[in-house]
């Protein structure tokens with residue numbers, strides 16, 4: 001990484017690089033990723049189809065904010081699902097917010113929030129949904145958002161949930 005940076009940037013740019021906001025996002029098999037501005041939250045889609053996914057790139061938002069996005073290739077096998085779920089947020093409604101689970105892996109989830117949401121990057125959420133007739137509970141951290149879509153990294157799950165997800169992910 002350091003080698004990459006030094007090769008590409010002058011000392012000044014390297015300094016700017018160090019003090020700028022940084023956002024890590026996951027690029028999936030379709031080579032698209034949503035990235036949200038670290039200041040105003042406005043999101044845009046980045047598309048790398050037919051291109052090499054870079055290590056990082058500088059994004060300038062319409063609001064004037066410049067920030068760095070580092071790209072990480074998704075490292076877990078994931079599988080689609082279509083299940084109702086509930087999302088819990090600290091300070092949110094005690095009954096939770098209805099969500100629709102779209103895909104899952106050991107590393108994270110993709111779900112949609114009908115009518116949109118106001119989740120922020122790195123916000124911690126609790127998710128509860130049914131998978132193969134069993135209840136799965138996850139703690140996740142928001143990584144990408146775009147419209148109703150939320151992609152989040154799993155930060156904790158209990159043994160039972162791990163087992164159920166493991167069965168579900170079997171080819």
Ligand SMILES: [Zn+2]
Pocket residue numbers: 037038039040041042061062063064065
């Ligand atoms: Zn912005």
